[in-house]
Amino acid sequence: MPEKLIQGEKKVFMTGNEVVAWAAVAAQAEIMYGYPITPQNEIMHYWTRLVPKYGLKFLQTEDELSAGFTTAGGVLAGRRAFTATAGPGNTLMQEPLSMAEAMRLPVVVIVQQRGGPSTATVIYSQQEVTLTTLGGNGEGLRVVYSTATHQELFDYTIKAFNTAWKYRFPTFVLGDGYQAKMRESLTIYEPELRGITMVPTEPFVGRDGIPGVDREPVHLRNTYNVEEELYEVLEKYLADYARVAPKIAEYEAFDIKDADLVVISHGVVSRACKAAVKELREEGYRVGHFRPITLRPLPVEQLREVAGQTKQLLVVESSNGQLDRLVKEAIYGSTAKMFSLFKPGVGVTTEEVVAQVKGIKG
Amino acid sequence: MAKPVKIILAGEGGQGVQSVAEIIAEAANEEGREALYIPNFGVEQRGGVSVAYLQIGDEPIGAPKFLTGDIVIALSDRAVRRTKQYAGPDTLFVYDTSIKNIENELPKNAKKVLGIPAIEVSKKELHPRVFNIVIMGAVLKASGVVTVKNAKVALEQLLGYKFEKDPKLRELNYRALERGVELVGQHIVEEGMLNGSNLYWTNLGSEKDFLDTVSRPL
Numbered sequence: 001m002p003e004k005l006i007q008g009e010k011k012v013f014m015t016g017n018e019v020v021a022w023a024a025v026a027a028q029a030e031i032m033y034g035y036p037i038t039p040q041n042e043i044m045h046y047w048t049r050l051v052p053k054y055g056l057k058f059l060q061t062e063d064e065l066s067a068g069f070t071t072a073g074g075v076l077a078g079r080r081a082f083t084a085t086a087g088p089g090n091t092l093m094q095e096p097l098s099m100a101e102a103m104r105l106p107v108v109v110i111v112q113q114r115g116g117p118s119t120a121t122v123i124y125s126q127q128e129v130t131l132t133t134l135g136g137n138g139e140g141l142r143v144v145y146s147t148a149t150h151q152e153l154f155d156y157t158i159k160a161f162n163t164a165w166k167y168r169f170p171t172f173v174l175g176d177g178y179q180a181k182m183r184e185s186l187t188i189y190e191p192e193l194r195g196i197t198m199v200p201t202e203p204f205v206g207r208d209g210i211p212g213v214d215r216e217p218v219h220l221r222n223t224y225n226v227e228e229e230l231y232e233v234l235e236k237y238l239a240d241y242a243r244v245a246p247k248i249a250e251y252e253a254f255d256i257k258d259a260d261l262v263v264i265s266h267g268v269v270s271r272a273c274k275a276a277v278k279e280l281r282e283e284g285y286r287v288g289h290f291r292p293i294t295l296r297p298l299p300v301e302q303l304r305e306v307a308g309q310t311k312q313l314l315v316v317e318s319s320n321g322q323l324d325r326l327v328k329e330a331i332y333g334s335t336a337k338m339f340s341l342f343k344p345g346v347g348v349t350t351e352e353v354v355a356q357v358k359g360i361k362g
Numbered sequence: 363m364a365k366p367v368k369i370i371l372a373g374e375g376g377q378g379v380q381s382v383a384e385i386i387a388e389a390a391n392e393e394g395r396e397a398l399y400i401p402n403f404g405v406e407q408r409g410g411v412s413v414a415y416l417q418i419g420d421e422p423i424g425a426p427k428f429l430t431g432d433i434v435i436a437l438s439d440r441a442v443r444r445t446k447q448y449a450g451p452d453t454l455f456v457y458d459t460s461i462k463n464i465e466n467e468l469p470k471n472a473k474k475v476l477g478i479p480a481i482e483v484s485k486k487e488l489h490p491r492v493f494n495i496v497i498m499g500a501v502l503k504a505s506g507v508v509t510v511k512n513a514k515v516a517l518e519q520l521l522g523y524k525f526e527k528d529p530k531l532r533e534l535n536y537r538a539l540e541r542g543v544e545l546v547g548q549h550i551v552e553e554g555m556l557n558g559s560n561l562y563w564t565n566l567g568s569e570k571d572f573l574d575t576v577s578r579p580l
Binding site: 038122149178181182269271274348349350351352 | 428
C-alpha cells in the first residue's frame with residue numbers, strides 16, 4: 001500500500017475545493033460520483049488526481065440525477081460514497097436525494113452554492129439554503145452543515161460522513177463559490193489523531209445469509225400502497241429525527257450575553273459579521289453574533305434563548321431571506337425586533353454590516 | 363486589532379493578475395502570515411476583466427471580498443473603470459501609463475493615483491512575458507506584504523524547473539521583480555513619501571531585509 005495521503009498533521013494553503021477532496025480521502029471515502037458544474041468542479045478534479053494510487057474510485061455520470069442515484073447505489077452497496085454539486089445541479093439532485101431520505105441512505109453531498117435562480121452566476125450565493133435544507137418532495141429528513149472557513153470545510157466534510165452513517169440521514173456540507181475558489185491556510189490531519197473514529201459502513205443489500213432464514217429480509221422502500229402505511233413509516237422517521245436533532249445541532253456565538261442587538265448569519269457571511277461585531281464592540285456598541293452551523297436541524301433552543309434575551313436581531317445573508325425564514329420559524333413568539341440585510345447572489349462585506357448596524361442604532 | 367492589507371489586482375485575461383496574487387499569497391503563507399486570495403470568475407472562457415482580491419495580515423482574514431482596497435492596481439482601461447469603485451481616502455491606486463485616454467476615468471477620491479510604465483518597461487527592457495512579474499514587484503513595494511527575498515523563493519518554487527533548464531529565465535524574472543519595485547519606489551522617493559505614515563511604506567515591517575535583496579539605487 002502507498003503511504004497515507006495525510007500523515008500526522010500539517011498546515012497547508014489551498015482552495016476550498018481542494019480541501020474537500022483531501023478531507024474526503026482523510027475520511028476514508030471510497031468513491032465519488034459526479035457531474036461537472038462550476039464552482040465545484042475542482043472537487044472532482046482533485047479527487048481523481050489524488051485517489052487512483054489508493055484504489056479509490058470515481059464515476060462521472062451523465063447528469064446530476066444520475067450522480068445522485070449512483071451515490072445512493074454506492075451507499076446501498078456499503079461504500080462510503082459522496083457527490084458534489086451546485087445550483088441547477090443541486091435542483092436536479094433533489095429527486096435522488098428524496099429517495100435517499102425515503103430509504104434513510106447515508107449519502108454525503110457537498111454543495112458549493114452559486115447564483116440563482118436557474119443558471120444565473122457561477123460565482124457565489126447563499127440561495128441554496130431552502131433547497132438544501134428542505135428540497136425534494138418530503139419533510140427535510142436531512143442534516144446540513146454550513147461552513148465558513150477552510151478549516152471547517154475540512155472538519156465538517158469528515159464529520160458529514162460520520163453523521164450520515166451514524167444517524168442514517170442524507171448529510172450535506174453547504175459551502176459556496178467563494179469558499180470553493182478562495183485560498184487560505186488550514187491544518188489538515190489524520191482524523192484518528194484527533195480522536196475521530198470513522199463510523200463503519202455496511203451494505204444495505206447483498207448481505208450474507210438467506211433472507212427470512214438466517215436474517216431478516218431487507219426491505220427498502222420508496223413506494224407505498226396505502227396512506228396509512230406511509231404515515232406509519234414517516235412518523236417513525238420524524239420521531240427519530242426529532243430525537244437526534246439536539247445532538248446534531250451546532251452553533252457558534254460570541255458577545256451575546258449583554259448584547260442588545262445580535263447579528264445572525266451562516267456560512268461565509270459570518271466572516272464579515274464576526275469582523276463587524278468586533279469592530280462595533282471596539283466602538284462601544286453592545287452587539288453580538290450568533291451563527292447556526294447546522295441549518296438543518298437548527299440549534300432551536302439556543303436561537304430561542306438569544307432571541308429571548310436581546311432586543312434586536314439582524315439577519316444577514318446572500319439571499320432574500322432564506323435563513324431569515326428558518327430563524328423566524330424557530331423563534332416564533334419572540335418579541336425581539338427583526339432587521340435584515342439581504343443581498344441575494346452577492347457577497348457581504350464587513351463594511352456593509354457595520355453600516356447596517358449603525359443605521360439601526362441611529 | 364491590526365487590519366489586513368487589502369489589495370485588488372485587475373487586468374485583461376492573460377495579463378497574469380491571478381497568478382501574481384496567488385504567488386504573493388503563497389509567499390505570505392510561507393512567511394507564516396495569514397493570507398486570503400480569491401479570484402473573480404464568470405462564465406466566459408476568455409476575455410473580460412480579471413480581478414483578484416488579496417488580503418494579508420497577522421490574524422485570520424474575515425470576509426473574502428471588501429468594498430475599499432488599500433492598494434488597487436488596474437492594468438487596462440476596462441480594469442480602471444471596473445476597479446475605481448474600490449478606491450477610498452486611504453487607497454493607493456496604481457495604473458499603467460500605456461492606457462490611453464484614461465485620465466478622466468481615474469478615481470478622484472484616492473489618497474494617491476500613481477501611473478507606472480510597467481507594460482513599456484517589460485516590452486522594451488525585459489520580455490513581454492514577465493510583465494506580471496514586474497507588476498508583482500510593484501505590488502510588493504507598494505504593500506510591503508512580502509519581502510522580495512521571499513517572493514524570489516516563491517518564484518523559485520513555482521518556476522524552478524524552468525529556471526534549471528534556462529538560468530537566464532531566472533535572471534529575467536528577478537530583474538522584472540526588481541524593476542517593478544523600482545517603478546513604485548521611484549515615485550515614493552520623488553514625492554517624499556518615505557517618511558510619511560503612508561500604509562505602503564510603514565507596513566514594510568522588515569524594511570532592511572526588503573532593501574537588502576534589491577540591487578538598485580534608491
